[in-house]
Amino acid sequence: xxxxxxxxxxxxxxxxxxxSGTGNKLTMIVFSGDLDRQLAAMIIATGAAAxxxxxxxxxxxxxxxxxxxxxxxVNGKNLISKMFGFMLPKGRxxxxxxxxxxxxxxxxxxxxxxxxxNVASLDQLYEVAAQLAVKIYICEMSMNLMGFKKEEMIxxxxxxxxxVATMLAHAKESALQFFI
Amino acid sequence: xxxxxxTKTLDYKGLACPxxxxxxxxxxxxxxxxxxxxxxTTDPGSLADxxxxxxxxxxxxxxxKQEPGVIKIFVKRMK
Numbered sequence: 001x002x003x004x005x006x007x008x009x010x011x012x013x014x015x016x017x018x019x020s021g022t023g024n025k026l027t028m029i030v031f032s033g034d035l036d037r038q039l040a041a042m043i044i045a046t047g048a049a050a051x052x053x054x055x056x057x058x059x060x061x062x063x064x065x066x067x068x069x070x071x072x073x074v075n076g077k078n079l080i081s082k083m084f085g086f087m088l089p090k091g092r093x094x095x096x097x098x099x100x101x102x103x104x105x106x107x108x109x110x111x112x113x114x115x116x117x118n119v120a121s122l123d124q125l126y127e128v129a130a131q132l133a134v135k136i137y138i139c140e141m142s143m144n145l146m147g148f149k150k151e152e153m154i155x156x157x158x159x160x161x162x163x164v165a166t167m168l169a170h171a172k173e174s175a176l177q178f179f180i
Numbered sequence: 181x182x183x184x185x186x187t188k189t190l191d192y193k194g195l196a197c198p199x200x201x202x203x204x205x206x207x208x209x210x211x212x213x214x215x216x217x218x219x220x221t222t223d224p225g226s227l228a229d230x231x232x233x234x235x236x237x238x239x240x241x242x243x244x245k246q247e248p249g250v251i252k253i254f255v256k257r258m259k
Contacts, residue, residue: 050198132206
């Protein structure tokens with residue numbers, strides 16, 4: 001008798017766990033282009049993937065600049081797009097701290113400290129994220145606004161461009177939704 | 181403490197959050213169910229993070245030893 005109850009409980013548990021809205025998934029919106037916030041985003045993303053979660057990142061607004069590849073040059077931009085391209089960081093290694101940047105001194109000091117204390121850099125975190133199949137989407141509208149083209153974005157497995165509906169569809173079936 | 185034999189020892193000394201947990205998640209599949217991995221770490225956060233990771237993933241921490249300069253965590257693959 002008690003065995004049956006255990007079995008039914010296990011079946012019920014499996015049903016609840018597979019129900020929509022409670023999926024073993026994390027959806028994160030990476031809005032900020034600040035180094036500290038981007039670091040937090042990648043640490044949470046890789047940590048969640050290590051915890052067995054499916055992880056989906058949506059880079060939007062200032063966050064999109066972190067996905068630029070500094071080696072890529074794109075032609076055919078208008079003056080405003082060129083200006084945005086010049087003003088915004090060229091990739092994750094050009095990001096600044098949200099506080100204590102101090103004309104580059106603070107950011108350089110933090111990067112030095114991270115190396116000394118063996119904290120993973122953004123480069124290492126992206127590599128791990130790719131290994132753990134963390135999915136990255138870029139907001140099409142943000143790219144369009146800032147004049148970024150897909151060709152100037154980093155090489156990352158299955159990097160895709162999307163709109164708000166894709167993000168919402170993922171968020172709806174995620175157990176966790178973060179905005180950074 | 182339960183009896184067990186260590187199948188594999190991994191050196192995560194010097195690594196900081198989130199790398200110890202990321203690495204154990206990549207390594208747990210390399211041993212068979214019921215086998216134990218011994219992890220050496222210097223990250224004090226691992227003391228809380230390994231049990232949290234194990235609980236979520238359905239594995240077990242069979243023992244934790246704090247020795248001078250190193251924390252030893254024994255992780256048993258449960259499924």
